[in-house]
Amino acid sequence: MRTGLRRSAALAAVLAAAVALSGCSALFGAPSSTSTPTGEDVDAALEPFYSQVLEWSPCESDFECATATAPMDWTDPEADSIELALIRQPATGSTRLGSLLVNPGGPGSSGYDFVAASIERLATAEVQASYDIVGFDPRGVGRSSAVSCYTDPASYDEFLYGILPGKRGSDEWIAAYAEANAEFAEDCLDDTGDLLEFIDTESSARDLDLLRAILGDTKLNYLGYSYGTFLGATYADLFPQNTGHIVLDGALDPQTTSTDVSRTQAEGFESALRAYLTQCLAGSECAFSGSVDDAMVDIRALLDRLDASPLRAADGRELGSATMTNAIVLPLYSETTWPYLDQLFSSVKSGDASVAFSLADNYYGRDTDGTYANNANEAFTAINCLDYTGDSSLEAIRAEEAELVAAAPVLGSQLAYGGVGCAAWPFAPTRDRVAIHAPGSADILVVGTTNDPATPYRWAEALADELDNGHLVTYNGEGHTAYNRSNDCVNDAVDDYLINGTVPASDPQC
Numbered sequence: 001m002r003t004g005l006r007r008s009a010a011l012a013a014v015l016a017a018a019v020a021l022s023g024c025s026a027l028f029g030a031p032s033s034t035s036t037p038t039g040e041d042v043d044a045a046l047e048p049f050y051s052q053v054l055e056w057s058p059c060e061s062d063f064e065c066a067t068a069t070a071p072m073d074w075t076d077p078e079a080d081s082i083e084l085a086l087i088r089q090p091a092t093g094s095t096r097l098g099s100l101l102v103n104p105g106g107p108g109s110s111g112y113d114f115v116a117a118s119i120e121r122l123a124t125a126e127v128q129a130s131y132d133i134v135g136f137d138p139r140g141v142g143r144s145s146a147v148s149c150y151t152d153p154a155s156y157d158e159f160l161y162g163i164l165p166g167k168r169g170s171d172e173w174i175a176a177y178a179e180a181n182a183e184f185a186e187d188c189l190d191d192t193g194d195l196l197e198f199i200d201t202e203s204s205a206r207d208l209d210l211l212r213a214i215l216g217d218t219k220l221n222y223l224g225y226s227y228g229t230f231l232g233a234t235y236a237d238l239f240p241q242n243t244g245h246i247v248l249d250g251a252l253d254p255q256t257t258s259t260d261v262s263r264t265q266a267e268g269f270e271s272a273l274r275a276y277l278t279q280c281l282a283g284s285e286c287a288f289s290g291s292v293d294d295a296m297v298d299i300r301a302l303l304d305r306l307d308a309s310p311l312r313a314a315d316g317r318e319l320g321s322a323t324m325t326n327a328i329v330l331p332l333y334s335e336t337t338w339p340y341l342d343q344l345f346s347s348v349k350s351g352d353a354s355v356a357f358s359l360a361d362n363y364y365g366r367d368t369d370g371t372y373a374n375n376a377n378e379a380f381t382a383i384n385c386l387d388y389t390g391d392s393s394l395e396a397i398r399a400e401e402a403e404l405v406a407a408a409p410v411l412g413s414q415l416a417y418g419g420v421g422c423a424a425w426p427f428a429p430t431r432d433r434v435a436i437h438a439p440g441s442a443d444i445l446v447v448g449t450t451n452d453p454a455t456p457y458r459w460a461e462a463l464a465d466e467l468d469n470g471h472l473v474t475y476n477g478e479g480h481t482a483y484n485r486s487n488d489c490v491n492d493a494v495d496d497y498l499i500n501g502t503v504p505a506s507d508p509q510c
Helices: 111-122 125-130 153-161 171-198 201-215 227-238 258-281 292-308 321-332 339-349 354-364 376-387 394-407 457-466 488-500
Strands: 057-059 063-071 081-089 099-103 132-136 220-225 243-249 444-451 470-478
Touching (some): 099 111, 111 132, 132 201, 171 376, 201 227, 201 376, 227 243, 321 339, 339 354, 444 457, 457 470, 470 488
Parallel strands (some): 220 243, 444 470
Antiparallel strands (some): 057 063
């Protein structure tokens, strides 16, 4: 789940069995080069989409790829259509349980790339043996019909990394921030066209049902991480009768407002930063000294210094507090990447911006030649602006900043001003932020990590409680998401559910 610190603090921000699975393998043979749609009864206008046959071809060395077609506007399916890019690894075992669609989060992250590059990370060997693992780029993302806002990398650099005039939070600074976001919104509409109106999460959830049917699955099996939990919960609410095995890891609480998200994330990243500093100060090469509180004060002072006097990199870009915050946040997603923070703080304190820009470039998908590898950030903003309402009045913006600073004194102000990001967006938000109950769904497994900085644990607790058939699996630890990256307790609970249809009798507290 991305944080959008430069543009908008709103996130959307990386994963049930109604019947027993015994004997189901007889329904599935080895996957063929073409799909066999379920043939279910749908409205006449939707029939050409639900009856389409996928043609799989070899790609990415060991995978198969296909392209599906979906309505651009689900309320008017006979108008324009869009393309959805798919990649799959066929089940490696002899007993197939169907397809498992996966979404890595974002919004804006590529499920195609996730499967191609991280198949071992996203699911255990046992799940890979049982399911065709299917990644897809949601509408607006990557290889699917995609959002495009900038064709000139230098202009995109200025938008993402440029130093705004005036003191951060001043009227001058807010006006410049609003103008930059208004120009971005206009460019997105110019470059993307009509599609920009129809990349909301509900439309993507309807795409999921289409993919389920043309893959030949009567029930959706789904593994969603981070924002992908919101997509999965939305699907369950729209199509409860079609839910199969749905795992939501690193959950987003659907009823949170953009300000709630910003505040909770500020608290989460601040908590993770303190956990990192506890470990750092116990070592011999930490860039800080004294107590954790002392180090937090030093970090806040460092951010303020970078605003007052940005640090110039070799390529001419200037490091201000916004880019530095992105560089800090990225390694906080996982305890395994905390060593990058050692390098970051040491180098910036010595006047070297190279590590900071390397991390920030990784965050934004910027290559070393100055081009951008994907459209994740453009899609992130476009999807969030349709999914979240926000108050862009100066009074509301100042109130949000005060609330975030009170909750997280070091990082709170860096995640504030989210209401500005979508103020000039050409299309109004399409949904209210309300709880999702999904009455009539199959059992749904919700996985939460107690010190997850991006999707705090209380969101997982809330979603599991809100869902009529939600079941919580808690990982007591650090990092963003837990399945196949924490411990055997979590993996066993998820695998037993996906493969055998068994939900824990109670939270296993892994």
